Amino acid sequence: MALDKLTGENSMLFIRSEQLFDFARKNSLWYIAFGIACCAIEGLMSASGPRFDFDRMGVFFRNSPRQADVMIVAGTVNKKMAETVKRLYDQMPEPKWVVAMGACASTGGPFREYPNVVLGVDKIIPVDVYIPGCPPRPESVQYAFIELQKKIARRTEERLAARNS
Amino acid sequence: MRPEIADIERSLAGLFEAQVTGELLGVVARVSLADVAGALEALKAAGYETLIDFDGTDTGELIELTYRLRSYALDLEVWVKAPVAYGGTIESMWYEYPSALMPERETAELLGVHLAGHPNPKRLLTTDGVEPLLRKSVAIRTVEEVRDR
């Protein structure tokens, strides 16, 4: 319909306005203050510290999942924690992204053999960026955020490609 | 540091089957499961005010409980060990030593024994349905299981 052609998903109006919003989103990615284990000290606390300043990238922590864009899963997820992780992920509003920080959140890490450990958080929620390391250096976490920013910026090209196809 | 073995034997006099030996670990009093409460009460009266550590070891046939008691006033430490069968029941010592509250729950849950007389005998570390993970009979994941995750 005429209005759909003007403002629907494949319209240039929508794509270009989303491009503007994505520019705003990627430069102010707020993560939920959710540190499970050791990676939290490096990736959340040290990375927000004065040396590896996260704030210059616009990244800041929010206490409530309802106000956050990104969930950095920093630590080992076990069966007791899995329900909480899923619930927090569901409480985050769209658009949301997940960064699996460290070996434990990616694939189970040094504790992969223990039956109580979930082999990676991507068994529970979809992950956008994986960071290897145990723990990853704060610069790695910032690099992961830069990759996430690039991923967000690529959404415009994907929408343009979907429109043209 | 280490108390005299004779002193500990005197404190535990009246408890049959209490064997007190001096080992690398320290001065260890081995009692039967039924005498644990009596032994700990006697040692508390002898001046060992704190329970510093409590754990269980799966020896393959039974579970060996280890209590570590310390007296700050006398600067002495003593160990009490007791065997319990798989699926047996341990009496909670929380009324004498409140520091046993959570370690007892953890040992009962991870080694598969029951806990009696505890104000809050719920599981501590794992969710319902998880088997006693510290038992030797419970295996860890194999390389293949991890690779096929």
Next chain:
Amino acid sequence: MTDHCDDTLGVGLLCEGQHEPGTPPAGLRRAPSGVDGLTTEHLIINMGPQHPSTHGVLRMIIEVDGEEVVAAEVSVGYLHRGIEKLAEHRRYDAVGTLMDRGDYVSGIMGELAFALATEQLMEIEVPRKAHWLRSLTSELNRLASHLVWYGTFGLDTGAMGQFLYAMREREALLDILEAISGQRMMFNYVRPGGVVADLPVGVEEKIRAFLGTFPMYLDEYDQLLGGNEIFQARVKGIGVIDRDMALAFGLTGANLRASGVDFDIRKARPYAAYPELDFDVPLGAKGDAWDRYTVRMGEMAQSARMIGQLIDGMPEGEHTAKVPRIIRPAAGESYASVESSRGETAVHLVSDGTEHPYRMHYRGPSLYAVQALEELLPGHLLGDVVMLIGSTDVMLGEIDR
């Protein structure tokens, strides 16, 4: 209207229809009682595993009556990853990686407890230089851990600026530890028999440069947080753990010393280089949160003093004894305690003579602190709960293991 509708509140209750005296008028759900006419219920609040107080995934279920905590239950286990079980499947020089991840902020001391427990079963003599290196890295790690405590304790009381100062100091310390061991956090430095590597060239200057400015900064940080009137009002007199309660709950470390019990493993059961070092042990008097604060700030000053002595008197020699490539200690049981930044970290090791430990039990001091919280919290206000958790300095890695 006014003969059966009791408007003691003076808020203009609308009461219609007849009712029995003594029963609530229609329109009111509950009967007013007492002087102010309000009935209250106890509310059960879940301070879930995700909360801004970054002590880890601690869950507390708190029953409150208005603002006052009536009962509290601690629910742990959200980080239970099997350090004790996995140690039964690792070689002795690899168990240090698991101990690193227990109390993850003070990894050196966890590794040291396990190394000491293993060495009791092995027939080796650890060289003097290894003892001094172990003490040096332990004290550096203690400073780093107390700085994390200082930063987050301020956050728990609402202060946010000192967290960044603490992180800045911590970066200097982590630089030094990274130069020594190769890693910022999971050092894997202390192994049975000694340590992995000697001090590299240039790290002594780094340590001296750090020590040159740290005492002045420590005073500044003490004034920044401890000199703040609001912080003092929030912390002084709150959360008193008296001597009997501290002993009953098996508290150790700064929590115990704040209650007046003079027991420091470094003095009472000396290990590594501590018999040769000169340091004081700060004590508290009342056992409130202010005492726990001053005791830990005092410990930071003493650690800086010890690091100076360790660097000045570092002996020559080997950094490790000759240990076989695969360590097989004698069969038996051993137990070793160290004074970690949170209390007495201890390892109960049962060996059967093979290359894997038969059973390793890891005593984490925070487990005893967190069960004391269940007894401590009732009677305090809801706003004090987060502050009290921070004052006892719990770390979930060593509770859940």
